[in-house]
Structures are given as structure tokens and as C-alpha cells.
Amino acid sequence: MSLQDRLLRATRSRVFGRLAYLALKSLGVEFPRSVKWDGPLELAHGAVGLVVHSATRIGSGVILMPGVVLGRAESWIPPGKVANLGGGITVGDRVTVGAGAKVLFRAGQQLVVAEGSVVGANAVLVDSTGPWEIWAGAPARLVGMRERED
Numbered sequence: 074m075s076l077q078d079r080l081l082r083a084t085r086s087r088v089f090g091r092l093a094y095l096a097l098k099s100l101g102v103e104f105p106r107s108v109k110w111d112g113p114l115e116l117a118h119g120a121v122g123l124v125v126h127s128a129t130r131i132g133s134g135v136i137l138m139p140g141v142v143l144g145r146a147e148s149w150i151p152p153g154k155v156a157n158l159g160g161g162i163t164v165g166d167r168v169t170v171g172a173g174a175k176v177l178f179r180a181g182q183q184l185v186v187a188e189g190s191v192v193g194a195n196a197v198l199v200d201s202t203g204p205w206e207i208w209a210g211a212p213a214r215l216v217g218m219r220e221r222e223d
Contacts, residue, residue: 075116076100076119077097077100077116077120080093080097080100081097081102081104081114084106090106094106101119101123102121102122103123103125104123105127107127108127108129108130109129109131110132110133110135111132112133112134112166113133114135114137116137117136117137118138120137121140122140122141123139123141123142124143124144125143125144126143126144126178128159128161128162129162129163129164130161130162132163132164132166132167132188133166133167134167135164135169135170136168136170137170138170138171138174138194139173140172140173140174141170141172141176142176142177143162143164143170143176144162144175144176144177144178145179145180146177146179146199147180150180158180158181159180159181160179160180160182160184161178161184162176162178162185163184163185163186164176165188165204166188167222168187168188168190168191168192169190169191169192170192171194171195172194172195173195174192174194174196174198175196176192177199178199179199184198184201185202186198187202187204189221190203190205190206190207191206192209192213193207193208193209193210193213194209196208196209196210196211196213197211197212197213199213200213202215205218205220205221207219
């Protein structure tokens with residue numbers, strides 16, 4: 074278990090949560106405390122450069138690689154204007170997001186990376202995926218299916 078993994082777990086602590094968040098951020102991982110996540114979550118190789126939007130929900134058994142962005146597609150719109158429109162990202166159980174991949178939601182959109190999906194390295198995903206699908210490319214497109222885990 075990496076230092077980043079340990080700090081991420083510590084962000085849930087009432088006493089040390091804020092300090093753990095700041096330590097994680099100093100190591101190059103932006104993972105707001107408002108992000109909801111279940112069970113084991115792996116920040117592979119320390120996930121340096123990881124940025125997660127505060128309106129993200131992450132399932133269990135998820136692997137996030139270095140350089141991943143889970144965020145807004147319309148970064149040019151001021152946050153105050155887009156906040157009223159809502160939207161966010163839901164990452165299902167047993168998802169792997171490859172190094173440098175960008176998963177971007179539009180204002181008002183609830184983008185879902187379904188259970189068991191894989192988002193390839195350096196992919197730019199702006200659409201929801203189906204269960205156990207493999208997406209790659211920029212923009213990302215469906216390139217295959219994973220074998221279902223039981």
C-alpha cells in the first residue's frame with residue numbers, strides 16, 4: 074500500500090482528515106474530501122497528477138493510474154455559473170482508469186463509467202460506458218469487452 078493510499082484513507086478521519094488531504098495534495102493528488110468512495114480504492118504508482126472533481130462517486134475495487142483527471146469538460150465556464158446545472162461522474166465497481174486518461178462530464182450530465190469498465194491510457198472519455206466495456210482513444214470509443222468477473 075503506497076503512502077498516497079494510506080493518506081487517502083486518512084482523509085476520512087474526523088481528526089486528521091484535513092491534514093491528510095493537504096499531505097496528499099502536496100504529493101500531487103487532488104482528491105477532495107467531498108468525493109464519496111466505497112471499499113478499496115487503489116492509487117496505482119502513487120497516482121501522481123490525479124485530479125478528481127468534487128461531484129464524483131467512486132465504487133469499490135477501482136484502480137486510478139497517474140495523471141488521471143475525473144472532471145468537467147467545460148472548464149471555461151466559471152464554477153459559479155455551472156454549479157446550478159449539476160452533473161458529475163459515477164465510477165462503478167472494479168473499474169480501471171489508465172494513465173493520463175481524462176473522464177470529463179458536461180454541465181448537467183451524470184457520466185457513468187459502468188462496472189468493470191476500462192478506460193485506456195490517454196483516452197478522453199466524454200460519454201457513459203456500459204458494463205465490462207473497454208474504451209480507448211481521443212475521443213474515446215468502444216474498442217472491446219472485458220470478461221465478466223464473478
